Amino acid sequence: MTSAAPAKDIYAPLELLDVDRLLDEDERDIAATVRRFVENRLRPGVADWFESATLPRELAKEFGDLGVLGMHLDGYGCAGTNAVSYGLACMELEAGDSGFRSFVSVQGSLSMFSIYRYGSEEQKTAWLPLLASGEAIGCFGLTEADFGSNPAGMRTRARRVGGDWMLNGTKMWITNGNLADVATVWAQTDEGIRGFVVPTDTAGFSANVIHKKLSLRASVTSELVLDNVRLPASAQLPHARGLGAPLSCLNEARFGIVFGSLGAARDSLETAIAYTRQRDVFDRPLSSFQLTQEKLANMTVELGKGVLLALHLGRIKDAEGVRPEQISFGKLNNVREALAIARECRTLLGGSGITLEYSPLRHANNLESVLTYEGTSEMHLLSIGRALTGHAAFR
Structure with missing residues (x-):
């Protein structure tokens, strides 16, 4: 018969359930590493960033060096961790501020995942290593001002022009929009909803920062505008079909x-x-x-x-x-x-x-x-x- 561990006078909230016992060594190490980064690098600046409604762009590279961008994906410079490790990293980041977790989540689980899951090998090779390292920033354009819970009604439209695509429309509440080097944009086509990889320096693409926010102030939120954005056929995500x-x-x-x-x-x-x-x-x-x-x-x-x-x-x-x-x-x-x-x-x-x-x-x-x-x-x-x-x- 084993004896119970000796009681201590004061426990941290999650120590009461011995939550760490449910994690393996790698998972505990990842959580501890991200926690140290939050304490040493992010927490000292978060109040100022929240008050000034800014998120320093250089944090993208630091997140990349930390290894949290697309960390649950395999290859292309991604760490290939399990889902629990990714979740624990998100928990530690959001203990600092939701804006930090939002940046990492949009970069890895929306921008990168959309390319990783539905993109061509050319698209993956071109963008995923840059996004994983933080040298490039991505965003994900699905929501529109009138179509949040019902994205199937989106008005953004892509039509064929010769061998190219022409995109027109707007997207709203887009995290990282004004920081992004590449946007995954979803649009109605004659064949249904399709996704497109849009470099943000493409003619006709613009992003407008949403100001006067009362929430997620240490995060960049934007409106994306696509005004006759012309893309080659290779910009379409080839394996994305429908909503x-x-x-x-x-x-x-x-x-x-x-x-x-x-x-x-x-x-x-x-x-x-x-x-x-x-x-x-x-x-x-x-x-x-x-x-x-x-x-x-x-x-x-x-x-x-x-x-x-x-x-x-x-x-x-x-x-x-x-x-x-x-x-x-x-x-x-x-x-x-x-x-x-x-x-x-x-x-x-x-x-x-x-x-x-x-x-x-x-x-x-x-x-x-x-x-x-x-x-x-x-x-x-x-x-x-x-x-x-x-x-x-x-x-």
Whole structure:
């Protein structure tokens, strides 16, 4: 009979469930490496970047050197890690800020994955090594101002002109748009929805920064405009047929969110615990009051449940492939709970919680965007409902 490990006086939230026991050595090492990068390189600047609504372009190369860009892809300069390792990297990045995870997610799971999964060998060879290293930046143009949850109705159009394609239309809410060297753009054609690899220096292509954001400020969000953008036939993604292609890319990005959102929750909770332990109220630490401990305990339970769910989905993805409704399950629960945790942590900080000195309100603001992008909570509810009933209530 083995004896239990000796108890310690104070545990970090995820230590209560011994979450690290569920990871192998490589997974723990990857998480620790990304965590150090966030602490040493990103956290010192995040408040200023959030306040000034900027994301330094040079971070792309640093993310590439770290090995997180397209890290779950094989070859072409990509690390070829498992899905769980990618998820853990997303968690650590979003513990810094959702903008960091969004950059890496869009680069690897949307821009790179679309080329990796649906592109020609020529397209892969031309772009994936550059994107993996951070020497080039990519974006993914699917959403339009009037077509978010219903991308099938997109108005962007591609028509054949001789042996070329001519693209016209606009895309909205595009992360990395103004930084990008290449855009994967989805458009209606006479043969259905098709994808195109569009170098952003192509005549007729422009990107406009979206200003006055209250959320995801340490991230570049843009409108893409395609005005008679002429592309050779080789720009089309040859293996993308119909709406299923871009939706499969979104599932890759949503998987990262399942993990990433919990990083924002964990950081908020750790910040609140540290604050309440050193903040005296009525001549005793705020953390010693029952109401405070109830809040901290409830948030720790929800965070732990979310991490177990994320790891379960990651193991399924690595073993046999995770289904879209399972991704919906994870994103719906984890983002919803992460947002609730960040908001609750802000209350424990009192007036100090509204400043950028502390992270919970910044995380909460960011999670308001994460709640609705890559599929709104309502759409994920209906995805689960369709799986349970066989009826597509959103059609």
